[in-house]
Amino acid sequence: MKALVGVKWVLDFSVKVRLKSDGTGADLAGARMSMNPFDEIALEQAIRLKEAGAVDEIVVVSVGPRPAADILRRALAMGADRAVLVRSDAPVEPLGVAKALKSLVERDGAGLVLLGKQAIDDDNNQTGQMLAALLGWPQATYAAELAVEGNVATVTCESDDGLETVRLTLPAVVTADLRLNTPRHISLPNIMKAKNKPLEEIAPEALNVDLRPRLKVLRTDEPAKRRAGVMVASVDELLDKLRGEAKVI
Amino acid sequence: MSILVLADHAAGALQPSTARVVTAARQIGGDVVLLVAGQNCAAVAREASAIDGVARVLLADADALAHQLPEALAALIAELAPDYDAILGSSGLVAKRCLPRVAALLDVMQVSEIIAVVAPDTFRRPTYAGNAIETVQSTDSKRVLTVRTTAFAPAGAGASAPIETISPGPSGDTRSSFVGRSSTGSDRIELGSARRVVSGGRGLGSRESFDKLVYPLADKLQAAVGASRAAVDAGYVPSDCQVGQTGKVVAPELYLALGISGAIQHLAGMQDSKVIVAINKDPDAPIFSIADYGLAQDLFEAVPELIAKIG
Ligand SMILES: Cc1cc2nc3c(=O)[nH]c(=O)nc-3n(C[C@H](O)[C@H](O)[C@H](O)COP(=O)(O)OP(=O)(O)OC[C@H]3O[C@@H](n4cnc5c(N)ncnc54)[C@H](O)[C@@H]3O)c2cc1C
Ligand SMILES: Nc1ncnc2c1ncn2[C@@H]1O[C@H](COP(=O)(O)O)[C@@H](O)[C@H]1O
Numbered sequence: 412m413k414a415l416v417g418v419k420w421v422l423d424f425s426v427k428v429r430l431k432s433d434g435t436g437a438d439l440a441g442a443r444m445s446m447n448p449f450d451e452i453a454l455e456q457a458i459r460l461k462e463a464g465a466v467d468e469i470v471v472v473s474v475g476p477r478p479a480a481d482i483l484r485r486a487l488a489m490g491a492d493r494a495v496l497v498r499s500d501a502p503v504e505p506l507g508v509a510k511a512l513k514s515l516v517e518r519d520g521a522g523l524v525l526l527g528k529q530a531i532d533d534d535n536n537q538t539g540q541m542l543a544a545l546l547g548w549p550q551a552t553y554a555a556e557l558a559v560e561g562n563v564a565t566v567t568c569e570s571d572d573g574l575e576t577v578r579l580t581l582p583a584v585v586t587a588d589l590r591l592n593t594p595r596h597i598s599l600p601n602i603m604k605a606k607n608k609p610l611e612e613i614a615p616e617a618l619n620v621d622l623r624p625r626l627k628v629l630r631t632d633e634p635a636k637r638r639a640g641v642m643v644a645s646v647d648e649l650l651d652k653l654r655g656e657a658k659v660i
Numbered sequence: 661m662s663i664l665v666l667a668d669h670a671a672g673a674l675q676p677s678t679a680r681v682v683t684a685a686r687q688i689g690g691d692v693v694l695l696v697a698g699q700n701c702a703a704v705a706r707e708a709s710a711i712d713g714v715a716r717v718l719l720a721d722a723d724a725l726a727h728q729l730p731e732a733l734a735a736l737i738a739e740l741a742p743d744y745d746a747i748l749g750s751s752g753l754v755a756k757r758c759l760p761r762v763a764a765l766l767d768v769m770q771v772s773e774i775i776a777v778v779a780p781d782t783f784r785r786p787t788y789a790g791n792a793i794e795t796v797q798s799t800d801s802k803r804v805l806t807v808r809t810t811a812f813a814p815a816g817a818g819a820s821a822p823i824e825t826i827s828p829g830p831s832g833d834t835r836s837s838f839v840g841r842s843s844t845g846s847d848r849i850e851l852g853s854a855r856r857v858v859s860g861g862r863g864l865g866s867r868e869s870f871d872k873l874v875y876p877l878a879d880k881l882q883a884a885v886g887a888s889r890a891a892v893d894a895g896y897v898p899s900d901c902q903v904g905q906t907g908k909v910v911a912p913e914l915y916l917a918l919g920i921s922g923a924i925q926h927l928a929g930m931q932d933s934k935v936i937v938a939i940n941k942d943p944d945a946p947i948f949s950i951a952d953y954g955l956a957q958d959l960f961e962a963v964p965e966l967i968a969k970i971g
Binding site for chain 1: 670727729730731734752753754756757758759760761762763764765767768769770771772773782786787788789790791792793794795796797798799800833834835836837838839840841842843844850852856881889892893898899900905906908913914924925931934935936937943948949950951952953954955956957962965966969970
């Protein structure tokens with residue numbers, strides 16, 4: 412079975428976003444970019460499934476500008492077999508990405524699509540669900556455990572008050588939550604080996620998808636700043652403030 | 661204008677988030693219709709019919725909708741969609757896993773986690789872990805939105821809207837089936853709607869300390885228990901306690917952060933709390949930059965003293 416993994420090129424999680432002063436959005440010039448952390452988890456899971464014999468080929472896909480190829484090379488070094496960059500220099504939205512992924516699934520075939528639960532830049536949390544709908548496949552989101560046996564995936568998912576397990580008949584889309592696994596480190600020999608793995612660049616038109624956004628971002632602002640508070644010297648002083656000043660206890 | 665709101669319910673009870681989504685729907689304007697979908701949920705529909713500003717409640721009660729699995733639920737909503745200009749859900753996981761599916765079936769781009777309604781087609785939403793606020797306008801003919809419930813006050817409950825039973829739509833998708841559920845700490849105050857939250861981080865050092873310090877303080881304050889990702893990863897608490905960019909977003913009257921450094925991913929889930937208190941032994945911890953009251957002290961001294969001195 413072939414597994415397809417979607418990876419997004421995003422501002423590194425350890426960097427605080429800088430906004431352009433004219434309200435036109437994030438200033439990413441020179442900023443450290445990396446693979447969306449949830450996608451690394453999704454990819455790690457695909458690699459484990461391959462090691463266990465449930466998957467025989469892993470295709471990683473990113474929809475983004477040319478530098479996004481960096482994370483695809485990283486994915487190849489981690490253990491993916493081949494990579495596809497769907498080239499888009501303008502920002503993309505989940506609906507467009509889902510259409511591109513669907514088109515690749517139809518072109519190349521896949522029994523399982525693994526995505527992250529959310530991209531940490533736009534915080535949309537939509538792409539996996541949209542892709543499942545477009546393909547007419549079942550879905551499991553926020554996966555904390557995943558087991559594949561034959562054409563059945565058993566997925567334990569995070570819910571609002573605990574965990575919920577569902578059984579899906581493949582093909583299906585699964586999105587990864589934080590505690591699905593801990594991604595492996597990439598070794599130097601694997602980085603070298605990855606240089607010979609295929610990385611294809613393709614235009615969205617070749618997939619017959621329209622990536623033009625449906626949402627117009629009118630402006631992007633800083634959030635309201637919290638007023639700086641005070642430091643207290645003792646538990647007694649803290650309780651005084653909470654009772655007298657803040658009146659919250 | 662007509663708006664369909666997906667009601668949140670669990671264990672036979674309406675969730676408080678629903679009344680908050682109704683407030684967002686009323687700000688968009690138009691007839692607000694609530695959809696209660698599930699199995700044996702007539703009592704939920706009765707509760708829902710009391711929410712102020714609701715014109716009608718649709719009750720879809722069917723085996724195929726048990727556990728509100730997204731495949732069947734999305735198919736039902738997509739079938740109802742032609743009658744509505746906007747479809748709204750909460751930031752709970754049932755809505756979050758279902759509504760993007762609906763949006764794709766309708767070929768519409770969803771706007772996730774709105775915090776303000778600027779115009780019927782224009783909304784504000786946080787991105788980059790709450791470090792940027794986007795104002796976005798939808799160009800689609802229909803809107804699909806999830807609502808960050810902490811940003812909207814709940815609508816009142818004095819109405820009695822008519823309840824209409826509808827046919828439950830397409831039968832369930834047999835390629836997806838429910839196996840089981842394990843819920844944690846159901847006797848505790850629910851984190852998402854709690855008035856007070858006590859959260860613990862890696863600074864607690866062990867599950868035993870978390871049990872010995874965080875829960876008793878929360879009990880004294882009648883507060884819900886939250887945690888940082890580090891505390892969840894270390895196994896101090898179950899994952900549904902995680903507060904943050906990728907966990908729950910809370911905005912209680914009082915948020916107490918114990919042994920939490922204040923990474924941006926954590927702040928994203930609690931920075932709209934009314935009063936923030938931080939106890940951390942490192943006076944330079946970033947959490948102090950957003951705390952109303954900071955105490956730079958060892959929590960193993962401060963917390964037992966707090967527990968003892970709160971009436
Ligand atoms: C994709 C992604 C998503 C994430 N999502 C979330 C999220 O949703 N929520 C979240 O919280 N994090 C999230 N994180 C993790 C986040 O970046 C931080 O790693 C995490 O919040 C740190 O948790 P912490 O503050 O408990 O631990 P630390 O950063 O290790 O801080 C522990 C603090 O405890 C203090 N301390 C230690 N001992 C004591 C003592 N005896 N008394 C008093 N203070 C003491 C220390 O001074 C320190 O400040 C995410 C990260 C990634 C990459
Ligand atoms: N541009 C993209 N290229 C590849 N995969 C993506 C892209 N955008 C989103 N995804 C996938 O969809 C998941 C959810 O993203 P989102 O719906 O944007 O929060 C991510 O974790 C990725 O796995």
